[in-house]
Amino acid sequence: MPDYHKGDLRLVGLTKSFGSFTAVHPVDLTIPEGSFFALLGPSGCGKTTTLRMIAGLEAPTAGTILIGDEDITARKAHQRNVNTVFQSYALFPHMTVLDNVMFGLKRRGDKDARTKAVEALELVQLEGLGSRKPVQLSGGMQQRVALARALVNRPDVLLLDEPLGALDLKLRRQMQVELKRIQQEVGLTFIHVTHDQEEAMTMADTIAVMNEGRVEQIGDPATLYEQPRSTFVANFLGQSNLLRAEVIPGSGREGITLVRSHDADLEVAEDHLPEGVSDVWLGVRPEKLRLGDAGGPNRLKGVVRDVSFTGVATHYIVAMPWGRELTVVQQNDGSARASLGETVTVSWAAEHGFALDASQDADAGAMVEDDV
Numbered sequence: 001m002p003d004y005h006k007g008d009l010r011l012v013g014l015t016k017s018f019g020s021f022t023a024v025h026p027v028d029l030t031i032p033e034g035s036f037f038a039l040l041g042p043s044g045c046g047k048t049t050t051l052r053m054i055a056g057l058e059a060p061t062a063g064t065i066l067i068g069d070e071d072i073t074a075r076k077a078h079q080r081n082v083n084t085v086f087q088s089y090a091l092f093p094h095m096t097v098l099d100n101v102m103f104g105l106k107r108r109g110d111k112d113a114r115t116k117a118v119e120a121l122e123l124v125q126l127e128g129l130g131s132r133k134p135v136q137l138s139g140g141m142q143q144r145v146a147l148a149r150a151l152v153n154r155p156d157v158l159l160l161d162e163p164l165g166a167l168d169l170k171l172r173r174q175m176q177v178e179l180k181r182i183q184q185e186v187g188l189t190f191i192h193v194t195h196d197q198e199e200a201m202t203m204a205d206t207i208a209v210m211n212e213g214r215v216e217q218i219g220d221p222a223t224l225y226e227q228p229r230s231t232f233v234a235n236f237l238g239q240s241n242l243l244r245a246e247v248i249p250g251s252g253r254e255g256i257t258l259v260r261s262h263d264a265d266l267e268v269a270e271d272h273l274p275e276g277v278s279d280v281w282l283g284v285r286p287e288k289l290r291l292g293d294a295g296g297p298n299r300l301k302g303v304v305r306d307v308s309f310t311g312v313a314t315h316y317i318v319a320m321p322w323g324r325e326l327t328v329v330q331q332n333d334g335s336a337r338a339s340l341g342e343t344v345t346v347s348w349a350a351e352h353g354f355a356l357d358a359s360q361d362a363d364a365g366a367m368v369e370d371d372v
């Protein structure tokens with residue numbers, strides 16, 4: 001039995017080089033039919049090139065693209081049942097909204113073009129606006145028209161290339177929820193390209209994190225966040241505190257290994273430790289750190305260097321005796337707050353830490369891109 005289904009999109013050894021530069025190193029991916037999949041990574045990581053190969057807008061240097069067992073690699077863009085929604089809406093300005101949505105269907109002689117277009121406009125909550133021209137709509141509404149125009153074709157795969165990039169933050173957040181709802185309602189495969197980790201986490205069932213033309217890790221948002229397998233993923237998806245540590249083999253209670261970091265023996269869950277590695281970065285997310293002694297072995301002392309109150313939480317910067325700083329985020333649950341200059345204990349539970357091979361750069365993926 002193959003490990004894919006008939007409607008799954010499969011990339012097998014998909015590669016793209018421009019001259020001597022390899023923009024996409026061989027990628028092997030199966031994107032399940034009906035799922036919301038995100039390709040996430042910083043500018044230049046190769047996500048758009050991957051998307052363009054799927055769309056048929058860029059010829060791969062090597063590898064194949066299949067839907068189930070059907071090889072579509074050699075097919076022209078218009079021969080693939082794949083549609084793309086771009087950041088620029090690319091609507092026909094002289095046509096009404098309804099005509100824009102109907103355009104493809106009419107050209108193919110679909111007798112139900114109008115009914116289908118009206119339904120698609122309902123789906124994106126633009127009912128009643130079909131007679132307007134695109135310029136008479138806001139940016140967010142125009143993006144919905146572009147979405148309706150793509151969905152009306154019932155593509156096997158809908159590609160979304162940073163579709164929300166031109167919208168302001170509030171509208172973007174609204175559209176993220178909306179896109180997820182639409183995807184669930186229509187049940188089509190969506191592949192969303194973005195550099196915005198929060199956007200990918202909010203919407204996608206599965207995320208492939210790309211870095212320098214390679215897929216670093218694939219998983220559901222929670223697994224990627226809780227158990228990153230590289231410093232790049234740990235830093236690119238949220239923030240991580242990384243402590244240099246050395247594994248003490250065969251130590252610790254059941255399911256736990258001890259690592260020594262700056263003279264402290266700290267516990268890590270065994271399955272959060274890479275195999276066969278003795279020098280590690282011990283990572284803990286800022287919201288998993290507690291100010292105060294939780295009673296376990298994972299505690300370190302430091303001095304509060306900065307306190308910022310954000311309403312829902314307080315962010316602390318705590319300086320460690322060896323010079324590095326930890327970021328601690330404490331929910332605003334009414335408990336006492338620490339003050340600037342105070343010596344505090346920072347603690348965390350063993351299962352909240354993850355260890356990464358220390359041969360990697362601790363700053364990989366940190367602040368590679370601002371949210372634009």
Ligand code: ATP
Binds near residue numbers: 018041042045
């Ligand atoms: P962005 O979000 O900035 O578009 P990206 O992750 O989508 O980034 P790509 O657009 O896929 O990245 O580009 C990957 C790399 O390939 C970049 O270094 C880019 O300069 C290079 N590249 C893309 N298209 C071409 C081309 N036609 N010729 C030469 N190099 C290219």
